[in-house]
Amino acid sequence: MGELIEIKREQERVVLVAVEYNENEDSDAYLDELSELAKTAGAETVGRIVQKRETVSSSTYIGKGKVEELKELINETGATGIICDDELTPAQMKNLEEALSTKVMDRTMLILDIFAGHATTAEGKLQVEMAQLKYRSSRLVGMRRSMSRVSYGIGMRGPGEKKLEVDRRLIRDRISRLKEELEGIEKNRGTNRAKRLESGTPVAAIVGYTNAGKSTLVNKLTGSDILAADMLFATLDPTIRLLKFDDGQEVLLADTVGFIRKLPHHLIEAFRSTLEEACYSDFIIHVVDASDPKAFDHMHVTYETLRRIGVKDKPVITVFNKQDLISEKEIIRDFNSDVSVEISAKTGQGFDRLKEELLKLLLEKKVYIEKTIDFSKAGILQQIRKSGTLLEEEYVPEGIRIKAYVDKALFGKIKDSI
Ligand SMILES: Nc1nc2c(ncn2[C@@H]2O[C@H](COP(=O)(O)OP(=O)(O)OP(=O)(O)O)[C@@H](O)[C@H]2O)c(=O)[nH]1
Ligand SMILES: [Mg+2]
CATH class of the missing domain: 3.40.50.11060 (GTPase HflX, N-terminal domain)
Structure with a gap:
């Protein structure tokens, strides 16, 4: 040797x-x-x-x-x-x-x-x-x-x-x-995305300034192990993880590359297909490092970048992260978002409220139905269990009486048979 x-x-x-x-x-x-x-x-x-x-x-x-x-x-x-x-x-x-x-x-x-x-x-x-x-x-x-x-x-x-x-x-x-x-x-990415859309599982894109704590949040919420590190641009490739709620609701979390001011346009061009994950999401989770003195600027950069890649009119939950590092509270607001939640991805502080708000958004996309389904169409129940939320089912002489939330796609498919 x-x-x-x-x-x-x-x-x-x-x-x-x-x-x-x-x-x-x-x-x-x-x-x-x-x-x-x-x-x-x-x-x-x-x-x-x-x-x-x-x-x-x-x-x-x-x-x-x-x-x-x-x-x-x-x-x-x-x-x-x-x-x-x-x-x-x-x-x-x-x-x-x-x-x-x-x-x-x-x-x-x-x-x-x-x-x-x-x-x-x-x-x-x-x-x-x-x-x-x-x-x-x-x-x-x-x-x-x-x-x-x-x-x-x-x-x-x-x-x-x-x-x-x-x-x-x-x-x-x-x-x-x-x-x-x-x-x-x-092309492959497109096919995968189409499959995901077809499955009906809603997708939330996790976006924000680099080092804000996006990957840490996804890891903590879903118990996974995406690289999270105290360095800029730890995550480059989008990673998708499934988050399951106690009541059976599901949402896919797409962790993405962080943004930064003056992001080179060659990079935006080259990474367009990756960045576009956010365009195909149902809503946005905007993670902000609230302990950073430049947090307000960072939020601005994030919205500006989203605009550049063509993301608009999506519901936004802003997450003010790293609360464990904040001793003196400064009021920070995000006027572009629908809801904001204060959390620490490190300690888990604020997670209950975050999940509550996520669930609310998920259910908003759904249609509430209260119907009695004929026994011969009991297969529909399977579909509802898979991609909706079955709140109640009761066997009555006429069939099965249900109360459920179903997403709009499924509702379109089953509405004529119930
Ligand atoms: N103290 C504290 N540190 C945190 C918190 N959340 C994340 N961090 C730390 O912040 C650093 C960056 O976290 P990441 O999850 O890698 O951030 P990211 O937004 O995914 O960053 P990029 O992928 O580089 O864009 C890591 O050192 C984390 O441990 C938090 O709530 N409190
Ligand atoms: Mg990351």
Whole structure:
């Protein structure tokens, strides 16, 4: 056996760079988030620079003077690169690289890199690679310079630590191959979804800002073990779990990828079929980390993202999570939702009320029937037991007298025979 060769990956040390567009912006909190993203991607933050200006500079993102200041900071801190809080144009990237002689990264590259590291299913990996290649194909000139300088780290990793393609022609070929493969998988997803819809079991999509506690909530409610972790974008692939209530009602909970401000459009495009799970749900459970000072902004980002992927007019239950971390209560409201519930997915606080509200929503979709069914049609009872709620059944001389809730689809099928 040959000797094991340990490949050391030098940790990247980065300076974060942001433009503050208006006075009210809390750029500190935003840079905290960017720093958290950098950490998730394995980089250490060694400095920060913020410039107040109305728009970004089209040539260098920040102004010329600020570029000089940044250059000094890079020297002082021994940074190996910078990360800008917005997606840079190819020109901005190239100009900054030339001016700073360091690796230039942006928020999009960072998020794509994290997604690449967290994708586990075949579909997730293909989607991330697609988004990465599309982002990369327009920036090859700048990135090639960057890559000759450093060949490791953020922006170089594809899904599964695979090295990303750098040749323009090969990228184009690979994109069309990926497209074909994804179309096949999406067809499958469509078929599964159709089956689910046909089964009549209602679906709730769990959405919210990344790290809000979506997966923890689904796990706790259904006793499952989806990866829940204190990192951004722990969940990429939608996972569906069945929640059964004591009275036999059922609902499917679809845990989805978290949202974040400035979610790169290549990612929304690539993940559209995954994100669309929310479009096909019967209602939305919106999870908010109520202990986060930016909770209000996060809620706004979530609704904005839902709008972008075309989710509208669905009932929303907002769940203000992480109550166990809140000592001083600040009133927080969600004007877009129908109901809100305060919970802790960690301790289980508020779960009874949450389940009550879920049941109410489930029953609202149902039709109440009170009928006497002929003995010859007793098979209908089976169907009601399966996808509805049989409240009472009583055998009388004329047949079986029932009181039940059934969903609209089943009601349509049986209404002529009862
Ligand atoms: N204290 C406390 N921590 C919580 C609660 N709910 C979730 N967490 C923690 O918050 C972190 C993120 O939880 P996840 O369930 O992974 O969050 P998520 O919304 O699925 O995140 P992504 O999949 O990354 O978008 C984990 O460390 C959880 O343990 C809660 O009610 N209280
Ligand atoms: Mg999750």
